[in-house]
Amino acid sequence: MNQPIYKISLAGDVWLAASSVSLRRPASGAYLSIVCPVGDADLLAAVLARDGEDLVLWRGTRAPDGTESLIEMESVPLSSAALAVGANSASLTISGRSQAAYPAAATRAVSGISYRNTTGTGRTVRADVVPDMVPGDTADLGGGETMTVGSVTITLSTSLSSMELSEAE
Amino acid sequence: MITLAAPTYDLNGYLAINARVRQPYQASRRGSVTATLDGSVAVYDAGYSDADTVFSAQWPAKDKDQLITLRYLIAYYPYLIACVESGCYRVRVNFTFDRRTVTLSMQVLERLDE
Numbered sequence: 240m241n242q243p244i245y246k247i248s249l250a251g252d253v254w255l256a257a258s259s260v261s262l263r264r265p266a267s268g269a270y271l272s273i274v275c276p277v278g279d280a281d282l283l284a285a286v287l288a289r290d291g292e293d294l295v296l297w298r299g300t301r302a303p304d305g306t307e308s309l310i311e312m313e314s315v316p317l318s319s320a321a322l323a324v325g326a327n328s329a330s331l332t333i334s335g336r337s338q339a340a341y342p343a344a345a346t347r348a349v350s351g352i353s354y355r356n357t358t359g360t361g362r363t364v365r366a367d368v369v370p371d372m373v374p375g376d377t378a379d380l381g382g383g384e385t386m387t388v389g390s391v392t393i394t395l396s397t398s399l400s401s402m403e404l405s406e407a408e
Numbered sequence: 409m410i411t412l413a414a415p416t417y418d419l420n421g422y423l424a425i426n427a428r429v430r431q432p433y434q435a436s437r438r439g440s441v442t443a444t445l446d447g448s449v450a451v452y453d454a455g456y457s458d459a460d461t462v463f464s465a466q467w468p469a470k471d472k473d474q475l476i477t478l479r480y481l482i483a484y485y486p487y488l489i490a491c492v493e494s495g496c497y498r499v500r501v502n503f504t505f506d507r508r509t510v511t512l513s514m515q516v517l518e519r520l521d522e
Binding site: 256326327329395396 | 439442443444445446447448450451452
């Protein structure tokens with residue numbers, strides 16, 4: 240069985256191993272934040288030297304023979320990096336923000352709904368990750384129920400991946 | 409044999425205990441191995457420190473004077489000099505006495521014989 244993987248590239252030539260990723264897509268543009276569980280001053284300097292270059296989140300699979308298949312999931316210009324070092328661990332947090340327009344809206348099916356909340360301003364739904372979901376899309380929640388997406392938050396870690404959709408006002 | 413001694417001159421500051429520490433030879437490195445989203449792991453290595461060692465020992469209490477001396481050493485000195493079969497260390501000590509058994513714990517602060 241193929242293993243689902245996510246990889247991070249910086250400026251097209253530096254590959255970083257992340258332990259967690261947070262991807263937010265509000266209407267104003269995508270915000271990508273990644274945490275790498277390693278780091279030292281040299282790596283921080285190398286990352287900061289690429290300020291403004293493309294920070295890209297890739298998703299894909301790895302076959303048992305090691306063959307990887309990747310497609311781009313999000314791309315933002317790098318805007319900040321911070322290094323935290325403790326006695327037993329270190330982490331490098333890298334983030335970027337894009338103000339580019341999202342692709343044309345589409346209707347996308349949502350599955351694995353684990354939580355939903357309804358308030359006066361609309362619905363919030365937590366479900367399996369739909370990588371291409373963006374604000375303006377119509378989320379098909381099943382059973383004939385649909386929702387216009389106002390913002391998307393995707394959280395990825397090695398133990399869980401989830402997507403939270405908020406309804407457009 | 410375990411010996412505990414005060415770090416300064418003290419006629420009452422010495423104790424020889426007829427017991428062995430449980431794991432006189434132990435070692436671990438500081439750091440972490442974290443699973444990553446690319447299907448691999450990231451290794452962070454922060455090196456080796458003797459100060460990550462804790463020695464412990466247990467023996468049946470037969471000597472009240474020994475317990476009094478042990479309590480005296482702990483009460484008066486922030487650290488002691490301990491010698492066990494694997495070396496000589498500056499340690500922070502605590503002990504309990506329960507059901508005729510003494511349990512000694514020595515947090516290593518520094519190795520002195522290397």
